[in-house]
Amino acid sequence: xxxxxxxxxxxxxxxxxxxxxxxxxxxxxxxxxxxxxxxxxxxxxxxxxxxxxxxxxxxxxxxxxxxxxxxxxxxxxxxxxxxxxxxxxxxxxxxxxxxxxxxxxxxxxxxxxxxxxxxxxxxxxxxxxxxxxxxxxxxxxxxxxxxxxxxxxxxxxxxxxxxxxxxxxxxxxxxxxxxxxxxxxxxxxxxxxxxxxxxxxxxxxxxxx
Amino acid sequence: xxxxxxxxxxxxxxxxxxxxxxxxxxxxxxxxxxxxxxxxxxxxxxxxxxxxxxxxxxxxxxxxxxxxxxxxxxxxxxxxxxxxxxxxxxxxxxxxxxxxxxxxxxxxxxxxxxxxxxxxxxxxxxxxxxxxxxxxxxxxxxxxxxxxxxxxxxxxxxxxxxxxxxxxxxxxxxxxxxxxxxxxxxxxxxxxxxxxxxxxxxxxxxxxx
DNA sequence: TTGTTTAAGTTATAACTTTCACAAAAACCA
DNA sequence: TGGTTTTTGTGAAAGTTATAACTTAAACAA
Numbered sequence: 135x136x137x138x139x140x141x142x143x144x145x146x147x148x149x150x151x152x153x154x155x156x157x158x159x160x161x162x163x164x165x166x167x168x169x170x171x172x173x174x175x176x177x178x179x180x181x182x183x184x185x186x187x188x189x190x191x192x193x194x195x196x197x198x199x200x201x202x203x204x205x206x207x208x209x210x211x212x213x214x215x216x217x218x219x220x221x222x223x224x225x226x227x228x229x230x231x232x233x234x235x236x237x238x239x240x241x242x243x244x245x246x247x248x249x250x251x252x253x254x255x256x257x258x259x260x261x262x263x264x265x266x267x268x269x270x271x272x273x274x275x276x277x278x279x280x281x282x283x284x285x286x287x288x289x290x291x292x293x294x295x296x297x298x299x300x301x302x303x304x305x306x307x308x309x310x311x312x313x314x315x316x317x318x319x320x321x322x323x324x325x326x327x328x329x330x331x332x333x334x335x336x337x338x339x340x341x342x343x
Numbered sequence: 344x345x346x347x348x349x350x351x352x353x354x355x356x357x358x359x360x361x362x363x364x365x366x367x368x369x370x371x372x373x374x375x376x377x378x379x380x381x382x383x384x385x386x387x388x389x390x391x392x393x394x395x396x397x398x399x400x401x402x403x404x405x406x407x408x409x410x411x412x413x414x415x416x417x418x419x420x421x422x423x424x425x426x427x428x429x430x431x432x433x434x435x436x437x438x439x440x441x442x443x444x445x446x447x448x449x450x451x452x453x454x455x456x457x458x459x460x461x462x463x464x465x466x467x468x469x470x471x472x473x474x475x476x477x478x479x480x481x482x483x484x485x486x487x488x489x490x491x492x493x494x495x496x497x498x499x500x501x502x503x504x505x506x507x508x509x510x511x512x513x514x515x516x517x518x519x520x521x522x523x524x525x526x527x528x529x530x531x532x533x534x535x536x537x538x539x540x541x542x543x544x545x546x547x548x549x550x551x552x
Numbered sequence: 553t554t555g556t557t558t559a560a561g562t563t564a565t566a567a568c569t570t571t572c573a574c575a576a577a578a579a580c581c582a
Numbered sequence: 583t584g585g586t587t588t589t590t591g592t593g594a595a596a597g598t599t600a601t602a603a604c605t606t607a608a609a610c611a612a
Contacts, residue, residue, distance in 0.1 A: 140569065144544050148537035152519055166589065173521040178589095179571055186591055194577040194590040211540045212547035219539065230439035231535070238536055280542055282535075303549065304542035306535075310361055312382040320545040322538050326440070326491075326515075327447055328357035329531050330428065331420045333489055333513035335353050336529040338421035340512065349599065375559065387559095388601055395561060403560040403607040555612085562605075569598070580587075 143184040147207050149174050150181070154204045166197040213240040218278040220302070222293055224248040224256070224263045227308060228284035232258045235282070244276050249289075266296065273300035280304040287311040294319065352393040356416050358383050359390070363413045375406040422449040427487040429511070431502055433457040433465070433472045436517060437493035441467045444491070453485050458498075475505065482509035489513040496520040503528070 153173045157165050167185075171178035185191055185203075188210050192198040208214045219235060221228050224246045235241045236259045246263045248254060254265045264272060281297045283290065287309035297305055298316035305315075310325040362382045366374050376394075380387035394400055394407075400415050401407040417423045428444060430437050433455045444450045445468045455472045457463060463474045473481060490506045492499065496518040506514055507525035514524075519534040 141541075142569075145537065145541055147544075148534070148540045149519065151540075153521055156521075168589085175521060177571070179573095180569090182589090182591060183570080190591070192590050193579085195579050195588040197589070210544065212543040213540060217539065217543055226439040226442045230435040233435045234535065235539075241536070241539065279546060280539055282539070304539075304546045306538050306542060310358065312362055312365075312384060318549070320542055320549065322542050324533055324535065324538055325357070326443065326533065327450070328354065329515050329533055330426065330444075330450065330489055330491070330513075331357045331360075331422060332350075332354055333515060333529055333531050334421040334426055335356075335419065337488060337513045340527070340529065351599075377559085386601065388603090389599090391560060392562085392600080399561070401560050402609090404558045404609055406559065553612100556610085558607100558609080560605100560607080562603100564601100564603075566601070567599080569596100571596070572594085573592100574594105575590105575592085577590080578588085580585105582583100582585090 139187045143187055146174075146176065146180075146184050147211055149176070150184070151204065151207050151211070154200055154207070158200045158204060162200055164197045165200050165203070167192070170198070208240075216240050216242045217280060218242050218244045218276065219280045219282060220244060220269075220272075220278045221246040221261070222248075222266070222269075222281055222283045222297065223285035224250075224253045224258065225284060229258045231282055231284055232261050236261065244278050245272055247272075266293075269296060270300045273302060278302060280306065283307040283309065285309060294321070348396045352396055353420075355383075355385065355389075355393050356420055358385070359393070360413065360416050360420070363409055363416070367409045367413060371409055373406045374409050374412070376401070379407070417449075425449050425451045426489060427451050427453045427485065428489045428491060429453060429478075429481075429487045430455040430470070431457075431475070431478075431490055431492045431506065432494035433459075433462045433467065434493060438467045440491055440493055441470050445470065453487050454481055456481075475502075478505060479509045482511060487511060489515065492516040492518065494518065503530070 150170060153170055167178040167181045171181045191203050191206050219241050221232050221243060232243050232246055235243050243261045246261050247266045247269055248263050249266045253263050256263050281302045283293055285293055290309050290311045291313040294305060294313060295316060298319050303319055305319055305321045307323050310323050315321045359379060362379055376387040376390045380390045397419050400412050428450050430441050430452060441452050441455055444452050452470045455470050456475045456478055457472050458475045462472050465472050490511045492502055494502055499518050499520045500522040503514060503522060504525060507528050512528055514528055514530045516532050519532050524530045
């Protein structure tokens with residue numbers, strides 16, 4: 135029983151969720167693993183295996199009830215209740231992220247933080263920018279679950295430590311930097327440059343072959 | 344010899360590159376696999392294995408010459424020459440991406456595109472916004488290698504097809520959508536919502552255990 | 553030289569992930 | 583009601599990736 139669910143399986147839940155929502159919006163009540171697999175670009179056995187890590191959601195001979203499966207996955211992921219997010223760094227990327235995330239119904243961007251006094255006090259999509267020094271106080275009052283860091287790599291360690299002290303346990307960073315992640319904190323990176331570099335390699339390799 | 348290099352290994356090259364650049368900026372001339380592994384949070388045997396897919400870059404008993412290894416990885420990835428990038432979608436995210444990528448020396452954001460006439464003609468960080476209809480003409484003249492799509496999922500298929508027709512073979516999308524990727528095109532997704540969802544699962548699970 | 557140390561490169565093993573193939577269960581039909 | 587069809591859920595096999603262990607080469611000191 136003491137086995138762990140592969141991280142890739144967890145990540146694929148998000149993909150399934152998107153495909154399922156689309157199916158729901160098309161008015162489909164039932165979906166089969168083969169159909170879900172096709173729309174997600176994944177094999178049907180993998181879809182079934184991934185879901186089996188979390189329980190039994192389908193009916194044999196019938197498929198999955200779209201609405202029920204969406205609810206189930208949302209609960210597994212933990213987005214059945216809106217997730218409170220803060221943005222650290224109110225530069226170009228930070229402000230774009232605020233607007234972007236505010237449009238997603240199950241996220242609430244509850245605040246933004248910047249060390250630059252000129253940005254503090256401004257509002258982006260109804261989200262107020264606070265000085266970083268107020269993060270701990272803010273966190274005690276509002277209890278955000280996740281911090282999205284849109285800051286340069288230089289200040290990353292300091293910021294992660296601060297976020298951790300404020301009791302936030304999930305951190306998404308747009309700067310990739312080898313730092314010491316405080317215990318109890320889960321850190322995740324999205325480095326746009328790396329993604330483009332990966333593409334660069336692939337297209338370069340493709341043109342040679 | 345017809346084995347393929349794991350995608351994860353290619354992706355890790357970008358991580359190594361960042362750590363190596365840091366080491367270089369600290370004035371370090373040589374680096375060992377153990378040290379590179381430590382700063383990247385990867386095991387040393389994996390570092391050596393990853394590099395071995397591409398050649399022999401080190402000296403036994405000594406380590407890797409930092410500068411030489413950086414050059415080697417840059418060439419493997421294909422960023423020894425600046426990469427020309429276009430941004431499609433000049434909304435909040437698109438404009439932030441222009442500014443973000445313009446700061447990276449080995450990327451050149453050569454143009455942006457938007458279907459909204461009100462955005463066409465404007466300039467962001469010295470990058471001009473063109474109407475999407477001009478993409479093919481622009482591409483013939485400028486030959487960008489990669490398109491970054493900061494557009495909503497609804498228009499994704501259409502845009503990918505257009506980008507493909509313009510001869511661009513690498514596409515990075517910020518919207519995740521099950522679409523048909525044209526032959527010869529390499530597509531890569533960065534879905535911020537999915538990354539936060541993954542964190543949500545992890546912190547939820549951590550707090551239960 | 554020659555022996556010793558160090559660390560890359562490589563092979564072998566272990567761990568993990570995906571696919572395959574089939575049993576079990578629900579639905580449907582005659 | 584019983585047989586047939588369908589599709590899930592799952593255990594085993596295959597394939598892939600990571601780690602550990604080992605071999606080789608370079609550097610250095612005596």
